[in-house]
Amino acid sequence: MTAPDHPDASAVSAWWGTAITYIEPGVIEHRGVPVADLIGRTGFAEMIWFMVTGERCEPPRARLLEAALVAATDHGPQAPSIAVARMAATCGVGLNNAMASAVNTLGDVHGGAGEQCLALYDALLARADAGDDLAAAAREVVAEVRSQGRYVPGFGHRFHPRDPRRDPLLALVEQARDDGTVPGRHLAAALAIEDALAEGRARPVPMNIDGATAVIYGELGCPPPLARGLFVLSRSVGILAHAWEESQSGRRNKGPMPPSILPARLSPDA
Template sequence: MTSAQDADAQWWATAVSHVEPGSIELRERPVQDLIGTVGLVDVIWLMLRGSTPAPRESALLEAALVAGVDHGPQAPSIAAARMAVTCGVGLNNAVATGVNMLGDTHGGAGQQCVEMLTDIRDLRASGGGWQQAAQEVMADWQSRSRYLPGFGHRFHPVDPRRDPLIRLVQQAVSDNVVGGDFLNAGLAVEGILRRRRAGARPVPMNIDGATAVIYAELGFSAPLARGLFVLSRSVGILAHAWEESGQGRRNKGPIPRDVLPARLPQPKDA
């Protein structure tokens, strides 16, 4: 190999995959050895971490991914994909449109919750209990935002995905599959919120909080919590885009045409 060829090879050097004529390796594992023997969740873990998970770790990750697949057409990412596919674009474009809606406000709470739970875990390690650490970190977060990521839901009084996910984590802690620090941090926040809002609508952990606990317990970094949510939600986005493509509608807007007002109201700050 010439120095120029070596420089070209180094430019695209990666530990994720290696491809040459007749050979495809994913994290140094021949793809033919993975096909039919390893599940998709295990391959996701392999590609991101360079190893395959233990069966219980894989099951926990799969539960989190299943829980985040869909939340109906009122979710901006799914609504955008459904509208996009009526505009004459392909499924790939429609899915990309939906995925690109997953930002800090819609889709980013899982990443933010992992960051918050990590702050609580780290502060608690320096001394004190879970409640004290949670109170201090919550105060810091709430000095910057009125929302605590991963807690409360605008639609569900209690997110139906919370309990089964937390039960799985609790069992995994009991069986020494995961350590439990992030679970303790999340439950501490939930307990403080419950006491603060005694008699008012509760603010329990939501899907972002419950999956953040799982991703953090499994050792995924905060940015990957968002990345994994994107993978999960992409399934629902694809399903909705595909269904919409068979409806025969063209240029679908955010509201039905028969309720479109003759003149749109002006913004309040206009």
């Protein structure tokens, strides 16, 4: 049977059927709400939640989401994704190319710790729900991760003795827990792991940005993979900022090291 030259419009609509957005001439609706009713009335963090989940994010919960998004926007050019954005911006490509190049470096090693940490919190809470003592279960979880030769995702930092984003984020979660905005279970799980990591050590191993934002995403009900997606969305802001700044520098073909430290035979000035 030969396919028709003009496919039925309803078949096309069904093929790409979605509950997210509906359009027709003169009409744009997101999750059933006219876009005109969202513009100027819905914050960006609320809009992210609404589009992704289909649920309204009440202001107290939206403040937590926004705090997590703000906290993870950037960590400077020593972060591989940011360095890639800056190098790409000097190669004659547009901002979209520089941003895509950078985002594509965000994987399990660089950018995936938040998802991994939230999965760890969920596993710990599942043990607690099954009747295990939370502190004892945290020790077991930490021991299991270490026995596999892995680090505990979301804790410790290669640069900061204590990540400066930890305390303000957790303070917001504590306040939201006390206000009844969130249950506080993921916060309890995170602190139990932090305590377990500190046992027998002269120096503690505090939560980093991935561990703290995983607490917020867990409290808001995000599944672990969505936590990574939200991190990528957040870090894209820093990627854009660095790509734009570098694009204004006039530098061409910027490499990972300054020419001054390269051997003379490799220096572009040689």
